[in-house]
Amino acid sequence: xxxxxxxxxxxxxxxxKSLPGVCLGSLLLTACLIGIFTLFQLNSSRQESKSSPVDxxxxxxxxxxxxxxxxxxxxxxxxxxxxxxxxxLEEKAADAKLKSGKIDMVFLIPENYIASIIxxxxxxxxxxxxxxxxxxxxxxxxxxxxxxxxxxxDTEAGIYSMQEYYEKHRLPDKAEDxxxxxxxxxxxxxxxxxxxxxxxxxTEDTTPLFQQYLVSALVLFLFFRGLACSKILxxxxxxxxDKLAQKGIGYPQQILARGIxxxxxxxxxxxxxxxxxxxxxxxxxxxxxxxxxxxxxxVWEFAFRCIPILLLSTSFIQLAYEITExxxxxxxxxxxxxxxxxxxxxxxxxxxxxxxxxxxAAPLFPVWQACRYGLSALQGSFHAPSFLYMAGCxxxxxxxxxxxxxxxxxxxxxx
Amino acid sequence: MKKFRTCFIIYxxxxxxxxxxxxxxxxxxxxxxxxxNCQAKTDAVIQVALYAPDKTSDPITKKLLEEMISLSNTAVxxxxxxxxxxxxxxxSDGKAACGYIxxxxxxxxxxxxxxxxxxxxxxxxxxxxxxTRIVDEIVLSRLYHPVSFHIxxxxxxxxxxxxxxMELLTESFQKYSSDELLxxxxxxxxxxxxxxxxxxxxxxxxxxRGVISVMILLSCMAGGLLWYSDANNALFSMxxxxxxxxxxxxxxxxxxxxxxxxxxxxxxTGILEKPANELxxxxxxxxxxxxxxxxxxxxxxKKELFLAAIPVIIIGSLLLCPIFISLQTIxxxxxxxxxxxPSTWYLTSLHDKRDLLCLFLYSCILFTAAxxxxxxxxxxx
Numbered sequence: 001x002x003x004x005x006x007x008x009x010x011x012x013x014x015x016x017k018s019l020p021g022v023c024l025g026s027l028l029l030t031a032c033l034i035g036i037f038t039l040f041q042l043n044s045s046r047q048e049s050k051s052s053p054v055d056x057x058x059x060x061x062x063x064x065x066x067x068x069x070x071x072x073x074x075x076x077x078x079x080x081x082x083x084x085x086x087x088x089l090e091e092k093a094a095d096a097k098l099k100s101g102k103i104d105m106v107f108l109i110p111e112n113y114i115a116s117i118i119x120x121x122x123x124x125x126x127x128x129x130x131x132x133x134x135x136x137x138x139x140x141x142x143x144x145x146x147x148x149x150x151x152x153x154d155t156e157a158g159i160y161s162m163q164e165y166y167e168k169h170r171l172p173d174k175a176e177d178x179x180x181x182x183x184x185x186x187x188x189x190x191x192x193x194x195x196x197x198x199x200x201x202x203t204e205d206t207t208p209l210f211q212q213y214l215v216s217a218l219v220l221f222l223f224f225r226g227l228a229c230s231k232i233l234x235x236x237x238x239x240x241x242d243k244l245a246q247k248g249i250g251y252p253q254q255i256l257a258r259g260i261x262x263x264x265x266x267x268x269x270x271x272x273x274x275x276x277x278x279x280x281x282x283x284x285x286x287x288x289x290x291x292x293x294x295x296x297x298x299v300w301e302f303a304f305r306c307i308p309i310l311l312l313s314t315s316f317i318q319l320a321y322e323i324t325e326x327x328x329x330x331x332x333x334x335x336x337x338x339x340x341x342x343x344x345x346x347x348x349x350x351x352x353x354x355x356x357x358x359x360x361a362a363p364l365f366p367v368w369q370a371c372r373y374g375l376s377a378l379q380g381s382f383h384a385p386s387f388l389y390m391a392g393c394x395x396x397x398x399x400x401x402x403x404x405x406x407x408x409x410x411x412x413x414x415x
Numbered sequence: 416m417k418k419f420r421t422c423f424i425i426y427x428x429x430x431x432x433x434x435x436x437x438x439x440x441x442x443x444x445x446x447x448x449x450x451x452n453c454q455a456k457t458d459a460v461i462q463v464a465l466y467a468p469d470k471t472s473d474p475i476t477k478k479l480l481e482e483m484i485s486l487s488n489t490a491v492x493x494x495x496x497x498x499x500x501x502x503x504x505x506x507s508d509g510k511a512a513c514g515y516i517x518x519x520x521x522x523x524x525x526x527x528x529x530x531x532x533x534x535x536x537x538x539x540x541x542x543x544x545x546x547t548r549i550v551d552e553i554v555l556s557r558l559y560h561p562v563s564f565h566i567x568x569x570x571x572x573x574x575x576x577x578x579x580x581m582e583l584l585t586e587s588f589q590k591y592s593s594d595e596l597l598x599x600x601x602x603x604x605x606x607x608x609x610x611x612x613x614x615x616x617x618x619x620x621x622x623x624r625g626v627i628s629v630m631i632l633l634s635c636m637a638g639g640l641l642w643y644s645d646a647n648n649a650l651f652s653m654x655x656x657x658x659x660x661x662x663x664x665x666x667x668x669x670x671x672x673x674x675x676x677x678x679x680x681x682x683x684t685g686i687l688e689k690p691a692n693e694l695x696x697x698x699x700x701x702x703x704x705x706x707x708x709x710x711x712x713x714x715x716x717k718k719e720l721f722l723a724a725i726p727v728i729i730i731g732s733l734l735l736c737p738i739f740i741s742l743q744t745i746x747x748x749x750x751x752x753x754x755x756x757p758s759t760w761y762l763t764s765l766h767d768k769r770d771l772l773c774l775f776l777y778s779c780i781l782f783t784a785a786x787x788x789x790x791x792x793x794x795x796x
């Protein structure tokens with residue numbers, strides 16, 4: 001027992017030597033995360049409507065008829081009033097604003113567009129997003145274009161049917177009535193929402209998206225920190241392990257000792273992270289509303305409640321380096337596994353966006369359970385099922401590590 | 416040349432003798448293929464529940480519901496619920512983003528709506544946000560088809576002061592109706608946006624290119640660790656200038672093989688657009704990653720500091736670069752920091768030649784900075 005305790009102390013001392021570098025990395029990352037958080041808070045306090053509008057640039061030739069009228073009409077559509085802002089621009093100015101992010105998309109109206117709709121030619125209108133890859137937002141906005149196509153084409157069908165009917169029945173005032181019908185259709189499109197009666201109901205999951213992302217960021221941060229730990233968790237050579245075994249420290253005790261030492265090291269940088277967060281909160285008006293983290297005391301209570309997540313992350317990281325036995329492979333494997341678990345657990349996209357198969361599998365992943373536990377901790381409560389799952393994962397990690405060491409020792413003995 | 420080739424082989428052998436490195440490279444295309452195939456036909460970003468009384472609904476209601484369900488795609492999926500309670504339950508549980516309850520006699524309600532503008536369907540939602548507004552417009556666009564017909568018939572009735580010939584009107588209306596798409600999508604440089612122009616595109620593949628770029632960067636960084644270790648390894652310690660150039664293979668080769676795995680992954684999943692542009696962007700990105708790691712290796716003398724920089728670079732890339740979300744719309748001020756990471760330039764360089772130049776300049780600046788730092792450091796030593 002005494003030898004084992006000495007071994008824990010020596011391992012801890014060894015690992016703590018790497019602490020300054022890890023703390024520096026933590027400092028930079030914390031600054032980055034707090035920057036994002038501050039801007040989110042400033043952004044949400046500046047907004048007047050519930051969601052920020054999408055800025056759309058309209059590009060058309062100067063003498064293109066009806067464009068300003070189209071913009072005014074589109075702005076009157078109930079759903080567009082709060083979600084879209086239109087501005088007419090030159091093509092170069094629109095491209096420059098698109099690139100700089102001042103506008104979100106550009107509509108390129110072809111020459112004689114309205115005339116082409118009237119005569120049934122139906123020229124295509126082009127929508128330009130930025131040069132970076134498409135995101136979920138642009139993906140959803142595409143659906144609006146399908147809806148707009150349906151509005152235009154059904155209106156056309158109505159007008160052409162009216163024209164044909166008037167021709168067959170030789171009815172008078174075709175041109176005036178066509179204009180009347182057009183105006184009626186446009187008036188209808190702008191106020192279609194009147195046909196829907198809205199009913200709002202309470203949901204079971206009332207956690208704001210921002211809190212979910214905050215907890216996900218903390219969990220991923222704790223797991224990804226393992227990328228910096230390849231040196232301190234490098235597996236000792238077999239001869240050293242055997243020597244320790246001869247001194248009475250068996251393989252499971254060796255693993256447990258390294259686990260405790262690594263947890264103490266991780267705890268030191270974890271506390272450093274919360275000292276930074278607490279300091280920033282004390283000197284600025286930043287806080288996380290509707291959670292326990294509205295005061296410095298609340299932040300420390302949250303930190304204390306999240307220690308089981310730290311324990312889970314340290315055991316998972318230790319397992320990754322133990323089974324890979326190689327720093328390069330360990331780093332890549334760790335990154336890959338954390339990213340995959342994070343994606344499937346709703347850390348990047350909300351869980352409701354994921355395919356059903358992944359949604360069903362998400363609760364099996366430690367990252368999902370850690371996020372679930374963290375969300376409860378943010379509300380000052382304790383989520384027992386997640387805690388028990390994490391405890392089970394922890395035990396499983398140590399079991400696999402011990403099993404692997406015994407297996408390797410067994411192989412070596414029989415070579 | 417022979418020495419470079421020998422070095423290349425030695426460094427490659429060292430890499431391929433690490434089974435986990437090879438395993439991770441193989442895991443990349445396998446896991447992306449799995450992600451691509453785990454999406455069922457009913458999976459979508461937004462799930463919308465629909466309800467209409469099955470037995471007592473009029474034909475137009477049944478037809479509308481079937482039409483909406485058939486128009487489901489990977490962005491919005493419609494499905495039927497057996498009862499109103501189930502619909503409300505699904506919305507409350509979060510299984511559906513919103514739901515719509517259709518009346519039994521929708522046709523009659525639409526006729527009344529053409530004159531009196533009274534609501535004809537009920538929308539059930541938990542939260543009024545951009546998603547539900549988008550779904551509203553989609554549902555209204557489907558309902559607009561019968562609404563526009565009723566407006567037409569009502570208009571002709573008022574103008575002629577007679578009941579119109581409904582058979583003729585219906586025939587004409589069906590003849591002129593169309594499902595054509597009047598919009599097409601492009602990138603800012605005018606390239607066709609193949610992803611958005613495909614209504615069945617798999618949205619789970621959206622971040623894959625970005626993730627591959629971060630994986631390549633991480634592989635280069637992992638190679639950087641070997642560079643630190645080689646200083647103590649007699650076999651790999653490099654004294655002469657040529658040998659020092661060869662030591663760059665420690666950084667280059669992991670990134671190169673990760674790039675090849677990434678390109679292969681993009682090819683088999685159909686994300687690869689123009690092979691020539693992709694190869695060029697990948698080459699420049701690899702060069703930018705090498706320059707970044709080389710700079711870090713020069714500036715950070717200790718391996719521990721370099722290791723501490725790894726999560727900073729990786730998490731920074733995942734958060735700030737437009738891989739999962741674009742910070743430009745949410746926090747434009749912070750998105751300017753994304754220029755520090757080569758992944759940002761890589762993701763935009765495919766459709767903008769100027770960003771390829773930026774990647775090249777990025778590499779030059781960092782290589783020059785590392786060179787100047789080394790000279791300065793030696794001078795003051």
